Amino acid sequence: TQLLEQSPQFLSIQEGENLTVYCNSSSVFSSLQWYRQEPGEGPVLLVTVVTGGEVKKLKRLTFQFGDARKDSSLHITAAQPGDTGLYLCAGAGAGSYQLTFGKGTKLSVIP
Amino acid sequence: GAVVSQHPSWVICKSGTSVKIECRSLDFQATTMFWYRQFPKQSLMLMATSNEGSKATYEQGVEKDKFLINHASLTLSTLTVTSAHPEDSSFYICSASPTAGTYNEQFFGPGTRLTVL
Numbered sequence: 001t002q003l004l005e006q007s008p009q010f011l012s013i014q015e016g017e018n019l020t021v022y023c024n025s026s027s028v029f030s031s032l033q034w035y036r037q038e039p040g041e042g043p044v045l046l047v048t049v050v051t052g053g054e055v056k057k058l059k060r061l062t063f064q065f066g067d068a069r070k071d072s073s074l075h076i077t078a079a080q081p082g083d084t085g086l087y088l089c090a091g092a093g094a095g096s097y098q099l100t101f102g103k104g105t106k107l108s109v110i111p
Numbered sequence: 112g113a114v115v116s117q118h119p120s121w122v123i124c125k126s127g128t129s130v131k132i133e134c135r136s137l138d139f140q141a142t143t144m145f146w147y148r149q150f151p152k153q154s155l156m157l158m159a160t161s162n163e164g165s166k167a168t169y170e171q172g173v174e175k176d177k178f179l180i181n182h183a184s185l186t187l188s189t190l191t192v193t194s195a196h197p198e199d200s201s202f203y204i205c206s207a208s209p210t211a212g213t214y215n216e217q218f219f220g221p222g223t224r225l226t227v228l
Contacts, residue, residue: 030214030215031214031215031216033214033216033217035219040202040222040224041221041222042115042117042204042206042219042220042221042222043155043204043219044219045113045216045217045218045219048214048216050214088154088155090217092214092215096215097143097145097160097208097215098145098157098160099157099215099217101154101155102154103153103154104153104154106152
């Protein structure tokens with residue numbers, strides 16, 4: 001069974017601060033996705049990383065896939081209140097359609 | 112692109128009745144769809160994997176006779192909660208994986224809030 005350990009579970013920061021969310025596993029993933037979910041809504045796909053060492057940027061969000069494809073991080077620069085939400089990482093094993101989800105990081109950005 | 116709709120967005124029903132939830136991929140075909148359940152302040156719990164034209168695969172601990180899944184076309188999967196009880200109250204979310212996709216991405220519907228009285 002593949003497990004994804006996501007940390008921190010909760011994060012409350014002031015507007016303008018930077019933060020990093022981590023996802024770690026002992027398993028290798030063929031791809032890893034990051035989602036953001038707001039209360040009462042479904043998760044929205046932010047990015048997919050597939051290559052070891054890959055870095056993708058989405059405005060103030062930077063996503064990195066570990067060289068061994070076992071871990072990933074999400075870094076937010078100058079957080080805004082609009083970044084508030086539940087961030088979920090999810091990994092796909094080779095040949096599998098199923099995703100293994102982390103437990104999520106609930107981010108609150110205080111104005 | 113990659114839009115998934117879910118209907119209804121919320122439903123309240125009496126204990127013992129059945130409720131059907133629809134999940135549609137609006138602008139892509141999805142051979143595989145997934146049904147999740149999410150409890151407050153928790154991550155997603157996979158209930159079952161639905162494949163078009165074949166029986167769904169249920170996760171351990173999920174009663175297949177209680178949660179009936181039908182994936183009749185490449186754009187529609189339904190989840191029927193039969194003889195619902197208050198403990199079935201939850202947020203149910205579906206996702207769809209594009210048939211033509213490469214990286215096993217899943218696109219999620221907006222969810223259905225089920226309340227069983």
